[in-house]
Amino acid sequence: xxxxxxxxxDQRAILKTVARxxxxxxxxxxxxxxxxxxxxxxxxxxxxxxxxxxxxxTMTLSERWGGLGTDSLTTAMVIEELGKGDIGVSVIxxxxxxxxxxxxxxxxxxxxxxxxxxxxxxxxxxxxxxxTEPDNASNYFLPYPTPFRTQxxxxxxxxxxxxxxxxxxxxxxxxxxxxxxxxxxxxxxAEGATCFLLERDRPGFSxxxxxxxxxxxxxxxxxxxxxxxxxPDGNVVGSAGEGFGVLAEFFPQSNAYAAATVLGVAGxxxxxxxxxxxxxxxxxxxxxxxxxIRAQLAEMRMLIDASRSYxxxxxxxxxxxxHGWDRTLGALPKAMASQAAWKIATWTMEIxxxxxxxxxxxxEKLVRDAxxxxxxxxxxxxxxxxxxxxxxxx
Ligand SMILES: Cc1cc2nc3c(=O)[nH]c(=O)nc-3n(C[C@H](O)[C@H](O)[C@H](O)COP(=O)(O)OP(=O)(O)OC[C@H]3O[C@@H](n4cnc5c(N)ncnc54)[C@H](O)[C@@H]3O)c2cc1C
Numbered sequence: 001x002x003x004x005x006x007x008x009x010d011q012r013a014i015l016k017t018v019a020r021x022x023x024x025x026x027x028x029x030x031x032x033x034x035x036x037x038x039x040x041x042x043x044x045x046x047x048x049x050x051x052x053x054x055x056x057x058t059m060t061l062s063e064r065w066g067g068l069g070t071d072s073l074t075t076a077m078v079i080e081e082l083g084k085g086d087i088g089v090s091v092i093x094x095x096x097x098x099x100x101x102x103x104x105x106x107x108x109x110x111x112x113x114x115x116x117x118x119x120x121x122x123x124x125x126x127x128x129x130x131x132t133e134p135d136n137a138s139n140y141f142l143p144y145p146t147p148f149r150t151q152x153x154x155x156x157x158x159x160x161x162x163x164x165x166x167x168x169x170x171x172x173x174x175x176x177x178x179x180x181x182x183x184x185x186x187x188x189x190a191e192g193a194t195c196f197l198l199e200r201d202r203p204g205f206s207x208x209x210x211x212x213x214x215x216x217x218x219x220x221x222x223x224x225x226x227x228x229x230x231x232p233d234g235n236v237v238g239s240a241g242e243g244f245g246v247l248a249e250f251f252p253q254s255n256a257y258a259a260a261t262v263l264g265v266a267g268x269x270x271x272x273x274x275x276x277x278x279x280x281x282x283x284x285x286x287x288x289x290x291x292x293i294r295a296q297l298a299e300m301r302m303l304i305d306a307s308r309s310y311x312x313x314x315x316x317x318x319x320x321x322x323h324g325w326d327r328t329l330g331a332l333p334k335a336m337a338s339q340a341a342w343k344i345a346t347w348t349m350e351i352x353x354x355x356x357x358x359x360x361x362x363x364e365k366l367v368r369d370a371x372x373x374x375x376x377x378x379x380x381x382x383x384x385x386x387x388x389x390x391x392x393x394x
Pocket of ligand 1: 129385
């Protein structure tokens with residue numbers, strides 16, 4: 001925690017609480033949950049309920065709704081701290097904290113009144129966002145001019161939704177969702193998709209398969225299935241056909257939060273590499289006294305620090321856009337942090353030698369976890385293309 005850029009006492013107190021939560025509630029459970037063969041069983045309601053008691057689950061809600069009103073910079077620090085303990089735990093809260101932030105801006109007064117007090121009071125209240133579908137993934141990041149396959153037909157008082165989303169973080173655990181659905185079939189998704197608020201108990205909505213992931217196993221990802229699911233007009237977020245406006249306007253820090261999650265894993269790996277290099281003796285002295293190893297530990301530190309600076313800049317500017325928000329900050333910090341984490345994962349495994357490949361030291365789990373964000377929140381190559389479009393096309 002000492003190397004995080006903390007500027008005030010509130011941040012310090014929040015991060016201290018989160019670090020204690022990670023030490024006491026996450027770390028002792030993580031290896032066992034990670035090893036559960038059933039992909040749904042890695043998720044722990046005990047961890048969620050404990051986070052609720054400590055105010056972590058709702059910290060981005062404003063005081064009016066019972067939260068702490070944390071800004072994006074502080075939230076990114078919290079997400080990184082959670083990621084040091086376990087990436088899946090960081091993801092389940094990063095999604096919930098981010099979507100709560102969005103809901104306070106994007107939902108109208110009636111929707112806020114309907115959702116936010118319930119979410120705040122429910123110790124198991126979790127949030128999810130459903131955009132990706134089997135045929136449309138990188139397509140919506142760029143965006144490629146095609147419609148979503150999940151479509152809605154207008155009916156009296158609302159919309160009938162059919163289709164499916166997949167890979168959705170918290171998909172099987174959320175109480176409320178934001179869902180992107182094609183409401184005008186003749187238009188590309190960027191012009192004809194609508195963002196809907198979805199309550200879990202809507203008839204016609206069900207959870208499909210829980211995906212069996214390589215890592216990040218303390219978070220669940222699931223398919224969302226819509227079979228003649230009626231969503232009332234009152235559940236449209238913003239206005240019909242303006243879903244991509246909601247994405248662009250209210251999600252600026254999403255990419256930086258994803259970056260903070262995987263940066264937490266990079267920090268945990270770095271720590272392990274240092275500890276091992278101190279105790280493992282080869283060539284007559286501890287590894288840390290061999291220049292090649294020492295230099296690599298410093299290079300890891302540089303990658304972590306530079307990624308963190310990028311994340312903090314993106315988060316601060318997302319909240320203070322008048323000081324020079326640049327849309328590439330909504331695409332590139334995650335690519336940087338995930339590439340850094342992946343490099344640090346392979347180097348840490350190498351420094352551990354064969355011990356890094358064996359499960360008992362925990363490096364193997366972190367390597368699987370570090371891979372999660374090469375694709376999650378957008379494949380890195382796709383994000384470079386997205387940034388290039390901002391730089392050269394728009
Ligand atoms: C752990 C995890 C959690 C996730 N959570 C969520 C969530 O909560 N909500 C949600 O909506 N989605 C979620 N996703 C989905 C995620 O955003 C997508 O996986 C991601 O957008 C990539 O989609 P894809 O895997 O289908 O890859 P594809 O889009 O099929 O891409 C495959 C490859 O093709 C490349 N490619 C694609 N288009 C182009 C192009 N035009 N030019 C050149 N190369 C191209 C890509 O860069 C990539 O290398 C999650 C994914 C993962 C893995």
